[in-house]
Amino acid sequence: MLVLECPYCGVMADESDLHGGGEAHLKRFGPGSSDDDFETYLFMRKNPKGVHFERWRHVSGCGKWFHAARNTMTLEVYGTYSAQTYEPPQDIIDAVKAKHPEWEGYK
Amino acid sequence: MRRYSAFAIAREGVRYHQGWERAWKSPTPKKKYDVVIVGAGGHGLATAFYLGKNFGITNVAIIEKGWLGGGNTGRNTTIIRSNYLQDPSAAIYEKARSLYETMSQDLNYNVMFSPRGVMMLAQTHHEVRGYQRTAHANALQGVKTEFISPQKVKELVPIMNINGPRYPVLGALWQERAGTARHDAVAWGYARACSDMGMDIIQKCEVTGVDQADGKVTGVQTTLGDIACDKMAIVVAGNSGHLAEMSGFRLPMESVALQALVSEPIKPCMDVVVMANTVHGYMSQSDKGEMVIGGGTDAFNNYTQRGSFHHIEETVRALVETFPMVSRLKMLRQWGGIVDVTGDRSPIISKTPLGNTFINAGWGTGGFKSIPGSGWAMAELVAKGEPGPLAAEFGMNRFTEGRFIDESVAAGVAH
Numbered sequence: 001m002l003v004l005e006c007p008y009c010g011v012m013a014d015e016s017d018l019h020g021g022g023e024a025h026l027k028r029f030g031p032g033s034s035d036d037d038f039e040t041y042l043f044m045r046k047n048p049k050g051v052h053f054e055r056w057r058h059v060s061g062c063g064k065w066f067h068a069a070r071n072t073m074t075l076e077v078y079g080t081y082s083a084q085t086y087e088p089p090q091d092i093i094d095a096v097k098a099k100h101p102e103w104e105g106y107k
Numbered sequence: 108m109r110r111y112s113a114f115a116i117a118r119e120g121v122r123y124h125q126g127w128e129r130a131w132k133s134p135t136p137k138k139k140y141d142v143v144i145v146g147a148g149g150h151g152l153a154t155a156f157y158l159g160k161n162f163g164i165t166n167v168a169i170i171e172k173g174w175l176g177g178g179n180t181g182r183n184t185t186i187i188r189s190n191y192l193q194d195p196s197a198a199i200y201e202k203a204r205s206l207y208e209t210m211s212q213d214l215n216y217n218v219m220f221s222p223r224g225v226m227m228l229a230q231t232h233h234e235v236r237g238y239q240r241t242a243h244a245n246a247l248q249g250v251k252t253e254f255i256s257p258q259k260v261k262e263l264v265p266i267m268n269i270n271g272p273r274y275p276v277l278g279a280l281w282q283e284r285a286g287t288a289r290h291d292a293v294a295w296g297y298a299r300a301c302s303d304m305g306m307d308i309i310q311k312c313e314v315t316g317v318d319q320a321d322g323k324v325t326g327v328q329t330t331l332g333d334i335a336c337d338k339m340a341i342v343v344a345g346n347s348g349h350l351a352e353m354s355g356f357r358l359p360m361e362s363v364a365l366q367a368l369v370s371e372p373i374k375p376c377m378d379v380v381v382m383a384n385t386v387h388g389y390m391s392q393s394d395k396g397e398m399v400i401g402g403g404t405d406a407f408n409n410y411t412q413r414g415s416f417h418h419i420e421e422t423v424r425a426l427v428e429t430f431p432m433v434s435r436l437k438m439l440r441q442w443g444g445i446v447d448v449t450g451d452r453s454p455i456i457s458k459t460p461l462g463n464t465f466i467n468a469g470w471g472t473g474g475f476k477s478i479p480g481s482g483w484a485m486a487e488l489v490a491k492g493e494p495g496p497l498a499a500e501f502g503m504n505r506f507t508e509g510r511f512i513d514e515s516v517a518a519g520v521a522h
Contacts, residue, residue, distance in 0.1 A: 001415060001416055001417060002407070002415065014417075015406075015415055015417060016417045019406065020406035020407040022361070023361075035507050036507070039359075039506050039507045040357075042450070042506070043359035043449075043450040043506045044357045044358070044359050045348075045359065045360065045361050046348075047348040047358070047360060047361045047362055047408060048348075048408075049346075049348075049349055049410050052408055054407065054408070070407075072362075072408045072409055072410045072411075073410050073411065074411070075409070075411055
């Protein structure tokens, strides 16, 4: 079972206490943006085979949204971090790089 | 190809079964093909079959990174039905269901299609209204379904507890001509027929790159060398995003794990397929007597072909409530497959930004039932370069245009 540490309350939460929220760090587009931008924001997803950054919510706990870095091929978890950021923090990037030196980095 | 028949069995019986030939050839790839189909699952093989049968295009290679039918074609719960709400879905799934009816004869391969009936339980008042609406829509679409009473449900499935404490059975959407088929046989039957038409099925050959010039595909790089082609069809389910990336475009799609499990074999106790979407569980009994059980998808992206334990627990818990007798069954096997889910839970059969490249993907949790219809529509798209009536609504530009085929929200279906 997937276990993620909630960065807010520090609890090691089981998957059944969490709710997945899909790809993290989406750039939002609203009224007035182009059709392509709006489609990309709403529907296009990276869906990588490998390192993936996601949103999760600690539903049966503190109730807060947070981010997690995870591998979709191996199911390993590199770390969790606050939702108050537009891109993954350096220590998470370092943790991924430490395990996968060939990883091309967050883009 | 020697035909399979009762006579063939008798003939081989008197000569020690020495005369059976291999069902399909394992050729080395040629330098060039008219059409390269990536993915030798049900959909890829069906596409190849109808390219040959309906359009006479037989200079075709079907490339598979693993073994034929070893992905989701061999990992589903073999349910075939077409009781969809939206017209485009009902059309393509009904086409598929009708092709399943004569598939054994068409392919000269017994796919064991069993039109035993599929029942979708309504366990909330919302579901009752939803399924009544679907039954009316089906009547207009020419798909025979009916909304039946709890008493009729009990008559058809005596082992069901229709007075469950949490979710009593309030009725069901019943499609009598839906059913199941032997999933491996579908892939094997198509493979044998394709090979017989002179197509090359190349297994254990992974596509590693896509060659392009002037905005068109010119060939694929594979682990067995480069193969040139005029047209390419991407039919790879969970790995579609990966292939799309090689071809230089993105898809509105995510890959998640879907699980299934089977029990030990028991005596015949249920001769229809029952789906309970409110509680996320469905069950049928295989010809061997195993109860075949499926549930919902995992909630996160995954490529590992295994799923979360708590989803199995949820599924089994729901089924125990509806079918009290299964509570003491031992489960024999559990497995997962990677399904590609689109934003509106409907498939994509479409041209792509790369010229002469076509994609058939996004069947999500409803791939097996659609194999022949999907192959039929995809073959027309590949052969003519433009979608026919079955595929027209499933273009990938529907997401830009906001023209969804909204099955997930409107019908609340587990595919």
